Amino acid sequence: MLIAVDIGNTNIVMGFLDEGKIVGSYRLTTKVEHTSDEYGMMITQFLSLSGYEPDDVDDVIVASVVPKVMHSFRSSLIKFLDIDPMVVGPGVKTGMNVRIDNPSTLGADCLADCAGAYYVYGGPVLVIDFGTATTFNYVDERGTISAGLITTGIRTAAAALWGNTAQLPEVEITRPDSIIATNTKDAMQAGLYYNFLGGVERTIQQFRDEIGEDFKVVATGGLASVFRDDTDLIDVVDPDLIFKGMDVIYEKNAD
Ligand SMILES: Nc1ncnc2c1ncn2[C@@H]1O[C@H](COP(=O)(O)OP(=O)(O)O)[C@@H](O)[C@H]1O
C-alpha cells in the first residue's frame, strides 16, 4: 500500500492507496509543535482503523507546503514505518511542464493537484484548491502549467474579519438561506458566501476571456464543496484530487 500525505497550512491529509484505489483518508490539524512520536502514533492508529498494519505500507509520498512540519513528519515515517518518503519537489518527475518564472516556487500541493487533474480529467483544465489559501492553476492540453493565482482562503478571509473586530463572532462558512440578512450572523454568512462566490466566478470568467479555448474546471481542498450546488462554472469537485496526482507522480519515479 502507498500512503500519500498532503501537508497543508491548516490540515495534514493522509490518503491510503491500495493498487491505486483510495481505501481511507484521514485529516489532522497541522501543528508545528507536534513531535515525530505524536505523528507516528496518529499514522499507526489511522492504519489500524483502515485494517492495515505498518508492515502493509510499501512506500509513502509527501507533498508539503509547510517546511517546518515536514521535518518531524519525515522523522516519524522513518521511525514508525522504516520508510524515507518520496517528496514532491525539485528532482521528482511529474510529467508536467511548469512554465512560470521560477518553476521551483510552485507549491508542491498545486503541482500534485495539477497532475491529478491532468491525468484523471485531461487538459485543458483549471484547477482550484480551496484550502488555507485559494489557488487557481491552469493546465493546457499538453500538461503545461502556464498560470497560477493565489488569493485568500474563504475561512482565512473570514477569520481576519472576526479576528479584527470586537463584535463579530466566528461563523460557519455555509450557504445562507437568503441574502435578506437581518442579524449579525446571517449578515456575515451571506456577505462572505456571495462575495467569495462572485470572486471565484469572475476569476474563472477572466480565464475564459483571456485563454480563448474551452477548459474544464476541477475543484478540490477542504472547502471545495461550499459552492458546489450554487455555480455551474465548476464541473467537478474531487476531494481526493491531490492523492490521485501523487499516485501518478509516485509511479513515474518508482524504479
Ligand atoms: N472534512 C471537511 N469538510 C469540509 N471542510 C473541511 C473539512 N476538513 C477541513 N475543512 C475546512 O477546510 C479548510 C482546510 O482545507 P485544506 O484543503 O485541508 O487546507 P490546507 O491544505 O491549506 O491545509 C479549513 O478551513 C477547514 O475548516
Ligand SMILES: CC(C)(COP(=O)(O)O)[C@@H](O)C(=O)NCCC(=O)O
Ligand atoms: C499557495 C499555498 C500557500 C497554498 O497552501 P494551502 O492553502 O494548500 O495550505 C502553497 O501552495 C504555497 O506555499 N505555495 C508556494 C508559493 C507558490 O505556489 O507560488
Ligand SMILES: [K+]
Ligand atoms: K491543500
